[in-house]
Amino acid sequence: MATSNWQAIAKQKRDAIFAAIPQEWRISNPPSVEEQPDVTQYIEQFLSKKELDITACSADQIAQKCGSGKWTAEAVTRAFCHRAALAHQLLNCLHEIFFDAAIQDAKNLDAYYQVHKRTKGPLHGVPVSLKDQFHVKGVETTMGYVGWIGTFEGQKGTGKEKVFESEMVTILRNAGAVLFCKTSVPHTLMSGETVNNIIGYTLNPKNRRLTAGGSSGGEGALIGIRGSPLGLGSDIGGSIRIPAAFNGLYGLRPSTGRLPYHGMANTMDGQNSILSVVGPMATNAASLRLITQAFLDAKPWDFDPLVHELPWSFQAENSINENIHDARGMSKRGGKLCFGLLKADGIVGPMPPIIRAINTLVSALEAAGHDVIPWTPPSHRTINNTGFKAWIFDAGRDVKSAFALSGEPMAKQVALYANLKEEQEFSATDIAATNREIRALKKEYLSYWNSTVENTTTGRAVDAVICPLAPFPAAREGRYKYYGYSTWVNLLDYTAITVPVTTVDKSVDGKNEGYGAVDETDREIQDDCKCWFPFRVVLLRGKVVGN
Amino acid sequence: MATSNWQAIAKQKRDAIFAAIPQEWRISNPPSVEEQPDVTQYIEQFLSKKELDITACSADQIAQKCGSGKWTAEAVTRAFCHRAALAHQLLNCLHEIFFDAAIQDAKNLDAYYQVHKRTKGPLHGVPVSLKDQFHVKGVETTMGYVGWIGTFEGQKGTGKEKVFESEMVTILRNAGAVLFCKTSVPHTLMSGETVNNIIGYTLNPKNRRLTAGGSSGGEGALIGIRGSPLGLGSDIGGSIRIPAAFNGLYGLRPSTGRLPYHGMANTMDGQNSILSVVGPMATNAASLRLITQAFLDAKPWDFDPLVHELPWSFQAENSINENIHDARGMSKRGGKLCFGLLKADGIVGPMPPIIRAINTLVSALEAAGHDVIPWTPPSHRTINNTGFKAWIFDAGRDVKSAFALSGEPMAKQVALYANLKEEQEFSATDIAATNREIRALKKEYLSYWNSTVENTTTGRAVDAVICPLAPFPAAREGRYKYYGYSTWVNLLDYTAITVPVTTVDKSVDGKNEGYGAVDETDREIQDDCKCWFPFRVVLLRGKVVGN
Structure with missing residues (x-):
C-alpha cells in the first residue's frame, strides 16, 4: 500500500460501509449537527410502529419475547438493522455492516424454534453489536486503522482474513445471539473519544456537539440511540464505562480472566501488566446479567486458557x-x-x-x-x-x-x-x-x-x-x-x-x-x-x- | 559490605546456622559421603523411640493425633526439630533454624487446646518447614545470597528485617502449624540442584553422592529424611516437583492465583509472563490435600490480591x-x-x-x-x-x-x-x-x-x-x-x-x-x-x- 493514498483507501472503505445500507433505509437529507443536535427522537420518524415497539425493548425483554414465540428473530433483527442503519447516518458509529448475514442467521433461528419448539440458547433472537475488535467471519476488522483494511490485523495473506472468528463470537452464536454490525473505535483504542480516519468522529445521539465517549464509542452511540439492545466493548482504562456513562447506559467492566478475550484484535497486544477486558453494555442491568450468565454457562475456560473456572455464583x-x-x-x-x-x-x-x-x-x-x-x-x-x-x-x-x-x-x-x-x-x-x-x-x-x-x-x-x-x-x-x-x-x-x-x-x-x-x-x-x-x-x- | 570478604560473611552465617543446633543434638563425628552415602537409616540411631514414632508419621496423621489430644504439639515439634537438626548436619539442608520459637509456639498451641478443648485450626501441631523465600519474623531470608545477609531482600534499613512476614506464614500460624526452620535453595532459585556460597551443596539423603534436587532442594532433602512432615516450596520450572521426585515425595505445583504468594522473596520478581507459584511437598497425598484445603479455607483472596476467589471444590x-x-x-x-x-x-x-x-x-x-x-x-x-x-x-x-x-x-x-x-x-x-x-x-x-x-x-x-x-x-x-x-x-x-x-x-x-x-x-x-x-x-x- 502506497503511503500517499491513505485518503483514497479510507474513503473507499467509508463508502463501502455506507453502501451496505439498503437504499430504502437511507436518509435523503440528514440534518446538520446545528439543525438537529439531539437525534434520539428525530430517528423515530423513519421507523414503523412495530419497529419502534421492538427497538424500545431491552435485551432481556427481547429474549423473553423471542423465547415465548411472540416475536420472530427475523422481525427483531430487521428492526434493529434498520435503526442501526439510520444511526450510522447520523452518528458515524459503524465500521462493519452485515445485515444480510444477520437476517439469514435470524431466519435459521426461527426455523430452529419451529422444529425444536425451544430456543437455541439464552440469547435466542437478541441482536448483539460488537466493538470492532471482534473478528467475525465475512467482514473485516480495521480497528480504525486504514492500514488494516484488506488485512488480518495488519498482515496480508494470513488466510485468516474474513474467516477467523473470536472465541466470544462462537459462544454468542451458540447462545442464539444475532450479530449484525461492528461499531466504531478510536484508532489505537486509547481515547475517551471515538475518532479515526475511516469513519471520522462518532457523535453523541443526545447532543451531537459532544462525544459518544470511547473507546467503545460506537457501541455507546448505537445502543444510546437504541440501534442495538446489547453490545460488547472492551476496557483497559474506562473504554466500556465512558461510553456507557455518556449515553445513559449500563456497562460492566469485569475483572480479568472472567470473560473470554481470546482471538480478539487489540492494541499493544501482549502487554500483560494491565489487561484489556471485554464486557457488555446495555440499556438495563437485567441485560448485563443475561449475557454475562450466558457467557459463563458456556464454560469459556474450556476455550480460552486465560479464563478462570468460575461459574456464575x-x-x-x-x-x-x-x-x-x-x-x-x-x-x-x-x-x-x-x-x-x-x-x-x-x-x-x-x-x-x-x-x-x-x-x-x-x-x-x-x-x-x-x-x-x-x-x-x-x-x-x-x-x-x-x-x-x-x-x-x-x-x-x-x-x-x-x-x-x-x-x-x-x-x-x-x-x-x-x-x-x-x-x-x-x-x-x-x-x-x-x-x-x-x-x-x-x-x-x-x-x-x-x-x-x-x-x-x-x-x-x-x-x-x-x-x-x-x-x-x-x-x-x-x-x-x-x-x-x-x-x-x-x-x-x-x-x-x-x-x-x-x-x-x-x-x-x-x-x-x-x-x-x-x-x-x-x-x-x-x-x-x-x-x-x-x-x-x-x-x-x-x-x-x-x- | 566489602566485596572481598564474602567468604568470611558466608562462613559467619553458616556457623550461626550450625550454632542454633543444641549441643545435645550434634553429631560428634559425622560420616563422610563415602562412608555413608545413604543416611536415611543412619539418622535413626540418634532418635528416641517416641521421636521415631512421631517422625514416621505423615502430616495428616500428626494433625489427627494432635487433634484428638493423643500427642502434644510440643512433643511433635521437639521430635521434628531434633531430626531436622541431625538432617542438616548430614545434608546441608537448612538456612534458618528457629527451634526455640517453634517450641514456644507449640506450647501455646497446647495451652490453647487445654483451654478451648479444640484445635486452633486444621494444621494444629503440624510442623511445617519453609523454603527460604518465606519471610518469618525473628529470622533472616537470604535465599542463598551472601549479599542478603543482614538485609531485607538485599536492602538495609528497611525496617522489615526479621519483622515482616509473608501472607502464607500468617495463614499457617492461624491454622495451627508450627514453623521451625527454613530450607536451602540454589542462589537465583533457577536450578534443579541446590547450591550456594552459604551452606554449600544440599545432598540427597538416600544417596549423598547425588543432588536432592532444586530449587526447593532443602525441602526435598529434609522431608525425604523425615526431618519435616510437610513443607512449602515454589515452582517456576519444576522447583517443587524435581526435589519431590528425587526424594520419593508428593509435590503439588498449583496453577497461578490459587495459593497466596504475596510477601515472599523471589528472584527476578515482577517478571509476570511465567509466574513462580508456591505449593506443598509431603510424604503422602493426604497431607497435600490437608494443607491445600487449609489455605483455601482461609480465603486467601481476602489477603492476596492475585489469588482468585476459588474455594475448595x-x-x-x-x-x-x-x-x-x-x-x-x-x-x-x-x-x-x-x-x-x-x-x-x-x-x-x-x-x-x-x-x-x-x-x-x-x-x-x-x-x-x-x-x-x-x-x-x-x-x-x-x-x-x-x-x-x-x-x-x-x-x-x-x-x-x-x-x-x-x-x-x-x-x-x-x-x-x-x-x-x-x-x-x-x-x-x-x-x-x-x-x-x-x-x-x-x-x-x-x-x-x-x-x-x-x-x-x-x-x-x-x-x-x-x-x-x-x-x-x-x-x-x-x-x-x-x-x-x-x-x-x-x-x-x-x-x-x-x-x-x-x-x-x-x-x-x-x-x-x-x-x-x-x-x-x-x-x-x-x-x-x-x-x-x-x-x-x-x-x-x-x-x-x-x-
Missing part, C-alpha cells in the same frame, strides 16, 4: 439480594448494604452536575435503608501514575507501526503516542519494577478495603464503592482530558459497573464559581463547565463474586 | 472419586478415568528406570480399571523454547545485582546468567511478543486436550496426563542438564503433582545400549546412565478444579 447473588430485600423491609433479618463513597479523587474535582448525581444516588440508597460511608483510600494519584506506565511500555511502537502501514496521521486525541521517543521504551527491568509497584498498590488497596469493616454496621467491609466515572459529563471534541476516575479500577482489576443516575439540567447545574482548584488541570476542566450533558456514576464492586 | 473432588470407586467395582455406575500418557517428549529420551516406572504405573492404572491412551500433543520443544525466554527477560540483571552485593561467585549450575550480556535484555516489544506466543501455545494445547474426547470411552477428554518429571533419576552434582519434562507445565500453567512410583534397581535398570539418540544433548544424558537413583513420575492435572 448464585450464592453470591442471593446473599446480595437478601440484603437488598431486607433493607426494603421485605424480610426481618435486618440486612442492608454499606457503600463507600468517593466524591472526589483529590486530583480533579467533579463538576456540579456530577456532584448532584452523587447526592441523588446517596439519598436514594439511604432512603432504601442502605448505609453510605466516606471512602478515603490510598492515593489515587499514585495508582493512576503507575497504571499509566503500562500504556506506554513500548513507547508507542505498536501503534506507530499500525499507522505506518498506510501513512495516515494520528488523531490529536492519541497524540501521546506520537510524542513518545523510541528510547523511552521500557526494558524488562523497568517492566518488572512496574509490576511490583502494581502488586503493592493492589495489596494496599485491598488492606484498606478490608479495614472498613471497622466503620460499617453490617459486620462486613464495605460492599461496593460509588464514585464518578469522570469529573465531567460527555465532553466536547478534543476535551476528554482526565481519565483518573476510570483508570484506577483497571490497575486494581476490580469489577465495575456504570449505572445511569440523572442527566444534566442547565437550570440547576451552573458553574461552581467559588471552586478552589487543586492545580492547572483541575482549573481547566472546571472552566470547561459550559456544555453539560448526560452523565453517570460508577458503581464499583470490589471483588469478583457473582458476576 | 468438593463437587470436583467427588466426581473424580466416583470414577475411582467405580473403576474399582465399588459401585455400578461404570465410571473410570482416562489418562493421556507422554512417554517421551521427543527431545531427550527417558532412561530405562524411568521407562520402567511409567510402565509400572500404566499397569497399575489399567489393573484398577482405568484407561491409558497415548498423548501426542503440540511440540514441547516449541513450548520449552518459548518458556525459556521468560527466565532471561532481564538478561540476568536482577541476579547479577544480588551477587554484586557481596562479590560472591555464581555457581556453575546457574552460570547461564553470568553468560548473558546487558544488551540481551528484552524490550517491552520483545516481551509482548513472547506473551502472545505463550498465549497461542496455551490455546493450542487446550484445543489438543479438548480434542482427546474423540479417543476416550468416558465421554470426556482425557482426565489427566502422565509423564516423567525428568528423563533421569536424581542427578550427580552439576549434571542436571535438561528441564523440558517439568518446564512445559509452567508455561501452560497447569496443575501438576509428582507421585512416587518406584526406585531405581541396578539389577534391572541397565543402560539401553541400543538407544538411538535424537541429538548430542540426548546422547550425553543417556550416557550418564550410571548412578541411578530414586525417581518418580509426574501426574498432571489439566485445569484447576478441586485443588
